Each structure stands twice: as C-alpha cells, then as structure tokens.
Amino acid sequence: MLSILIPVYNYDIRTLIKQLAHQCSTSHLNYEIICLDDASSPKYQDYYQEVKKTLKIQWLSTSKNIGRSAARNALARQANFENVLFLDCDVLLPDEHFIDHYKECIQHINYQVVYGSCHYPVEKPTDQKLVLHWIYGSQKENPPLAERIKRPYETFHTVNFLVKRKIILANPFDESISRYGYEDSVWANSLKLKNISILHIDNPVLHTGIYSSKQFLRKTAQAIHNLIYLNSKTISFETQLLKLAKKIKAFGLESIVFKIYKKNERKIVKNLLSENPSLFYLSIYKLGILLRFRRKAAKF
Numbered sequence: 560m561l562s563i564l565i566p567v568y569n570y571d572i573r574t575l576i577k578q579l580a581h582q583c584s585t586s587h588l589n590y591e592i593i594c595l596d597d598a599s600s601p602k603y604q605d606y607y608q609e610v611k612k613t614l615k616i617q618w619l620s621t622s623k624n625i626g627r628s629a630a631r632n633a634l635a636r637q638a639n640f641e642n643v644l645f646l647d648c649d650v651l652l653p654d655e656h657f658i659d660h661y662k663e664c665i666q667h668i669n670y671q672v673v674y675g676s677c678h679y680p681v682e683k684p685t686d687q688k689l690v691l692h693w694i695y696g697s698q699k700e701n702p703p704l705a706e707r708i709k710r711p712y713e714t715f716h717t718v719n720f721l722v723k724r725k726i727i728l729a730n731p732f733d734e735s736i737s738r739y740g741y742e743d744s745v746w747a748n749s750l751k752l753k754n755i756s757i758l759h760i761d762n763p764v765l766h767t768g769i770y771s772s773k774q775f776l777r778k779t780a781q782a783i784h785n786l787i788y789l790n791s792k793t794i795s796f797e798t799q800l801l802k803l804a805k806k807i808k809a810f811g812l813e814s815i816v817f818k819i820y821k822k823n824e825r826k827i828v829k830n831l832l833s834e835n836p837s838l839f840y841l842s843i844y845k846l847g848i849l850l851r852f853r854r855k856a857a858k859f
Contacts, residue, residue: 561590561658561665562638562724563646566630568597570648570768571606576613578651582658593637594648596620597630628732628742631717635727643727647718649768650677660762661721671755673721674711675762676701684769687834691772694836707759715747715757719764726755740782741789744798772832776844783848804849813850820847 563579565572576592583590596607598621611618619637621630635643642665652658657675664673679696700716701707707714730749736742750757770778783800790801807816820827824847827840 560640562640564634598624626737650764688771692775717743740785817850
C-alpha cells in the first residue's frame, strides 16, 4: 500500500500523474495519489481540472501559498497508508520500473527513509537561459550513488523519497521555514540527530523543471538568505558554504574577500548568465552573497 504525495505549484503535472497511475496499476499496488495545489496561478487551473478527473486522485488546495514545508506536512496528515512517497511536481518517471523499485523496498526492506535521487536531461538545453541550472543540476546537485551512501544526510533532497508515515508525522518539516531553501537539509539533519537512517538507492526521477539563469541566481540568493536565517536560529546543521565563510572570518579575511567579490561581481554574474557558465564562479557568487547578507544583518 502506497500513498503518493505531490506538492504542486505552477507546474503541469498531467504526464507525471498518468505515469504514476499506470505504473501503480501494472505493479498491482493498492495506492492513492494526493496532490496539494499551493495557490498556483490561474493559468494552471485548466491543467489541474483535467488531473482531478484522473482515477484515484485526491486534490487539495490552499487559498494562499503556505510553503513547501507546510505543504508536505499537510499531505502527510492526509495520507491513508503506511508507506509514503513524496515527489516534487516538476519531475517525470524515467522508465517503467520506478514504482517497482520502491515496491521492492516496501516488501523486503525494513526501511525508515529511502532516497531515490534525480537526474537532469542528458542533452544540454538549446536555450542559453537554461544552461546554468542544467549544468549545476547535472554535475553537482545529486552525486553518484557511491558518494551519496558515504554522506546520506548531506546529499538528501526532497525531490523523490519514500518514508514511513509514522516517521514523517513524528518528525514534520519545520513550518517556520516558509521561504525557499534548505528545508530539506534541516529535515535530514533532524533525522540524523535522532539516528533515523536514510537509505540511498539508484531510483531517480527525471528533473524537468529547469529555471532560467536569472531565476536560478535569484533562487540561489533566496536560499542563502534562508541559510543565514536558519543559522541565526541556531539550527545545528552546517553546509560547505558556511564552513568556508567561518574559515575566512577566523583568519580575519572577511572584509578583503568581500571587497574582491564586489570588484568582480559584474564579471561573475555575466559569466553565469552566459552559454558557458563556470561552476567555480557560481561558488564565488554564493560566497559573495552570503558575505553581503551577513554584513547587512550585522548592521541591525
């Protein structure tokens, strides 16, 4: 028995729903699919009306956007089955065996959380505006299985994971995190502190929701702002970016590093918006944005 839970926001999920319903039926699973539309814009409502007519779909909606953490918690409370599969709305199933792989986990493994990962389209986008997100997603976002197994909590994302309903109910996502970024890291770290295991397997979804480079940089800045907010709440998890910033501060180099960044910021951003963006420049951009936000926060 499987509850498939999908937070939905401004995305056409018709193909994903059809794939899921087909695979669950052919796998002879007792299943349900529950979607929560988190105040999507009106232009998507025609798509959603079509989805609502699909067999075994339960459709929830909010009048105002509540954020990804609260949406996942609401879906978990609505689920009826012990095994819960969370999927992001901007994915597709890459083959006919996706549900079967999770069915094997349900039937043969005493799991707590299982992360299947995701991958991006093999072909580089022809639209230059999509290249930055595609390169980052393809090369950095989801490491190979062997590396994920070594760092099970640090490499977890909420794009595609199986969890026991009792675990998600006892360990809900932090709903104070309403803005974009790092809610998955906070949740994974809370599991780590409670010795709740995350099993990594090779069962990826195909990530199709690729932001334009400008959108991706805005989302990156939002996430870093959220990271600083979470750090101020003394939530005990640390990223590679925070570790680097702490080292720079410990050596008394924060001011000079930020000055160098400001001097080169236009050049860095120009590269990141180009058809051949550098992931090294993206790392510098993240560090520069972090230092800027921290310096602004220190003034108040």
